[in-house]
Amino acid sequence: MLLNILIIVTFPILLVQGLLVRKKTLKLPEPTGKRVGCCQCASNVPNKVHLKGDAHSGVPVSCQKMKAPLALLIAGDSAAAGVGVSTQEQALSGWLINSLSENFCVNWELKAKTGVNSTDLLSMLQRAKPNLDPTYYANSTSLSTITSTHSFDTPLQCRSFDVAVISIGVNDVTGFTSWRRWRSNVTQIIEILKARYQCRLVVFTALPPMHEFPALPQPLRWVLGQRAKYLNTALLKLVNKYHGVNVLTLTLNPIGNDQSDNTLKYMAEDGFHPQVAGYQLWSNAVVKLVNEELDELVGKNSNVG
Incomplete structure (x- = not known):
C-alpha cells in the first residue's frame, strides 16, 4: 500500500525518468541461432526422462546404455531469449543444453521474446497445441522446417516437457502488472505446464535485483526494485x-567481488541483461537444481516414465 502511494506521488518523475531510460538505453538484439533441437539417440521415443531405465521403460537398450532423454522448455522474456550475447550458444539455452547433454539426450525448445510479460507467456501456453506424435523428432525434414520458422508465436513442438525453465517478471515490474494479476498468471502458468505439458519440474528464476540495475536512475531504480x-x-x-x-x-557475487566488478563481469553493455559469464552462471545454477530435483522426484516415484 505504501509503495502504491509513493508511486502515485512521484508518478510524474517516474514517467519522465522511464521515458528517458527507454530513449537512452542501448537496445540489444536477440541472438542468432537455433531455438529448437533434438537428441538423435532419443528418436522414436516419447520425450520422458528415464533416470533409472530398464527393459520396460520404453527406452531402447542402446539409449539406456548411453543417456536418458530429457525434454526441456526454456520460456519467457528477453533474458530467456539471450539478449546481451551474440549467439544462442553463448546464451542461457546454449549453456543449458551443453551442460545437460553431459548426462541426458536433450530435446529442447526456446520460446522467448523481448518484452514478454506473464500475461504474454500465459497466452502463448494457452493457445499452443502440444504435438502428440512421439516420433516427431525422428523426422529430420520436419525439424529442419521448424528450426527455420520457430518463434515465440509458433506452436510448441514437444508433446510434453520434463523440465521447464521460466524467466518472467521484469516486464511485469516495468509495466506495473498488479499483484493480483501476477499471482493469477503465475498460478495458471504452473498449472498448464503441469497438466497439459506434464512437466515434472518447473524452475522459475527469481526477478533480478532491479534496485541495483546501473541503467536506472533514482528514484525509478528504488521503485522498480521494490x-x-x-x-x-x-x-x-x-x-x-x-x-x-x-x-x-x-547471486552475482559468487566470489566476493564488489558490485562494480560484478557489473563488468556479468552484465551486458546495456546495463539490463546478462553477458556470457552471467548466462553461464545462471545455467550452472539451473543445471545443479535440475540434477538434484530430478533425482529426488525419481526417488519418490519408482514408476517414472
Whole structure:
C-alpha cells in the first residue's frame, strides 16, 4: 500500500525518468541461432526422462546404455531469449543444453521474446497445441522446417516437457502488472505446464535485483526494485503450494567481488541483461537444481516414465 502511494506521488518523475531510460538505453538484439533441437539417440521415443531405465521403460537398450532423454522448455522474456550475447550458444539455452547433454539426450525448445510479460507467456501456453506424435523428432525434414520458422508465436513442438525453465517478471515490474494479476498468471502458468505439458519440474528464476540495475536512475531504480521484491515474494509463496516447482535465486557475487566488478563481469553493455559469464552462471545454477530435483522426484516415484 505504501509503495502504491509513493508511486502515485512521484508518478510524474517516474514517467519522465522511464521515458528517458527507454530513449537512452542501448537496445540489444536477440541472438542468432537455433531455438529448437533434438537428441538423435532419443528418436522414436516419447520425450520422458528415464533416470533409472530398464527393459520396460520404453527406452531402447542402446539409449539406456548411453543417456536418458530429457525434454526441456526454456520460456519467457528477453533474458530467456539471450539478449546481451551474440549467439544462442553463448546464451542461457546454449549453456543449458551443453551442460545437460553431459548426462541426458536433450530435446529442447526456446520460446522467448523481448518484452514478454506473464500475461504474454500465459497466452502463448494457452493457445499452443502440444504435438502428440512421439516420433516427431525422428523426422529430420520436419525439424529442419521448424528450426527455420520457430518463434515465440509458433506452436510448441514437444508433446510434453520434463523440465521447464521460466524467466518472467521484469516486464511485469516495468509495466506495473498488479499483484493480483501476477499471482493469477503465475498460478495458471504452473498449472498448464503441469497438466497439459506434464512437466515434472518447473524452475522459475527469481526477478533480478532491479534496485541495483546501473541503467536506472533514482528514484525509478528504488521503485522498480521494490516492485520486483513484492513480485518475488508472491512468486515464492505460490510455488510452495506445488510439488516439483522451484524458484531459483541467483547471486552475482559468487566470489566476493564488489558490485562494480560484478557489473563488468556479468552484465551486458546495456546495463539490463546478462553477458556470457552471467548466462553461464545462471545455467550452472539451473543445471545443479535440475540434477538434484530430478533425482529426488525419481526417488519418490519408482514408476517414472
